Amino acid sequence: MLKNTSFRLSRILPSLNIYATSIYLLLSLLLLLTFPVVSQNRTTVSIEGEQFLINGQPTYLGQMWEGNKIEGLLFNSRMVQGVFDDLNPETAVRWKYPDTGEWNPDRNTDEFVAAMEEWLAHGLLAFTVNLQGGSPMGYGNKNWYNSAYEEDGSLRPAYFARLSKILDKADELGMVPIVGLFYFGQDQNLKDDVAVKDATENVVDWLHQKGYRHVLIEVANECDNKSYDRDIIKANRIHELIELVKSKEKGGFRYLVSTSYNGNSIPLPNVVQSADFILIHGNGVHEPARIAEMVTQTKQVAVYSPMPIVFNEDDHFDFEEDTNNLVTAVQSYASWGFFDYRLDGEGFEDGYQSIPVDWGINSPRKKAFFAKLKEITGY
Template sequence: MTSIEIRGTDFVVDGRIVNQGRTLDGIPLDGLLLNSRMINGAFDDANPETVHRWAYPDTGVWDADRNTREFLAAMPQWKADGLDAFTIGVQGGSPQGYSTEQPWNNAGFTAEGALQEGYRERLGRILEEADRLGLVVILDIFYHGQDHRLRDEPAIHRAVTEVCTWVLRSGWRHVLLEIANEVNWHNHYTHSLIKAERVHELIALAKSVTYEGRRLLVSTSFLAHPPIITERVVTEADFVLIHGNGTPAPDRLREMVEEIKATPGYTPKPIMFNEDDHFDFDKPDNHMKAALAAGASWGYFDPGSVTTDPPQPTLGDYENGYQAVPVNWGVSTETKRAFFATLRSVR
């Protein structure tokens, strides 16, 4: 059984500081999780008007179970190449990589906040395999453009409580909880409870859910737009989650880490980038190395298209990226190969 704990600013896996004594190009990795956003491993679309968009090129139809089977088949190689953790979501992420509108229905929850059985089953298979392989899972609950499908705040409370209870009662100890993705982009979320000003209430709720004296470690992620953290979240969260998308240069990641540490209420705890769409793995200075050198974990986000400003949506071609559906979960492109080669270069 795989377990995740926190000691000060370090992540601890199976009782040992993760990556202790290891380096990437001379950068110490002690306590840092090398991670990747694999958010749509349990994705499905309950909207008959949009589900055709995700059809596999070889069959002409979308198949949620195939998506999860192929995710499971790819996981051992991710681990062998050096991946420590991945982010996956109950409401997934945009199946177009980036989106301004989201008419599809990634129905992880009922309107009342109950976890849908199909999602529970697919996520459960992924969590079991991650546990077996020794991979940490960052489990995201809510995604913008989909949260409106929950009816009201009681439904949101139920969703958080039900996910926490399910994970704890299943005996999994390798799961970190992310309440919601990018809570500080104000037009993202319908419910005020999931926005930056109030999301600390849900962090506290998740922390209050216990089973046999144990609870989950909880946070929520912020986009790199101000505010990159709030005092209430930095105080309440067990660790800090931040994204590197939209940052102009590696130096900005270093600055963000220092800004977080200077936020009133911050006490020593891990800081993690679990989404960043900047690569340049062959360069001596890049976003990954900047974050790690600043003492923050770093996460690869490959949306499936060339990053543009502003980002543009893309349809999945079953080759590029790890978000645009249908996803090829293998190491199928030069960008993916460059990331995993970087992981293999850790010594």
């Protein structure tokens, strides 16, 4: 009897094992569908006082340059076209690559990603990429259509697939993307203020879902620019979007957030009070001494408390000179950001904002900036 029972069990057990394995695999699949696996995040950014920290350690740890403290700064470049596309077929033909005669948004992003290691090797820890881009001709807005949002504020998957490539590579390298949400000349493609708020929430929810911890948010580029159509993005109300981002906490974590101002402008109290860091621009600042004055005036805003001050757009160069906007920002303990666009008559290799972009370090201006950056940061 016992022998017969053992025989029957020996035949049943393999079937039970197969059944159990099938159930396990099915449950695992259901869990994956319910809770999507996020990338294995490696990098976090945080702020202590006036310093930026990456993975809990001040940036450029211990670095001094010509008697100036570099530790805690966040040197950056305006690379806002990393996910650019033009949804207007009448204007999209303007952006064709010289070698193929065609525009290709995926090529643009892939070449961006391929260049990031070289930027980092010269000491660049951060860059600004904007979900509504920037003028693809340097300055000025016409009828091109570049927006990561549908009219109602829902997200366009193709844009966010491209953004994932950039953020994943930055996470791998230990870099800090400054993700801009809105740009004048494109905000009118959102139907109203409600759509703007929905777009803001949708982006932050997407970032949380992906598990990113190395991203800073710039809710709008130059909120005091009079070209904005949607009221909630304008300077007197932009703090509402900053507070909205801050309110979207998940697992005890929230994103650090600010907004930027026009060149040569001092931030207003509503932003200074709400923001986690200050973003200002050096466009229009032809005398480097004014850069230092802007930092001083920002700290004199009544509600200011110690926080990092970051220039994340400045189209002044002269990197070979002893005094320039970059050097003066360093002397004022403010981070500085390179803004480079293609001037009339220049070639494909010139400019990081003009479409199509050569994301390498190939023009004289790019080489001069990155050489100076490498010197200052000690990379």
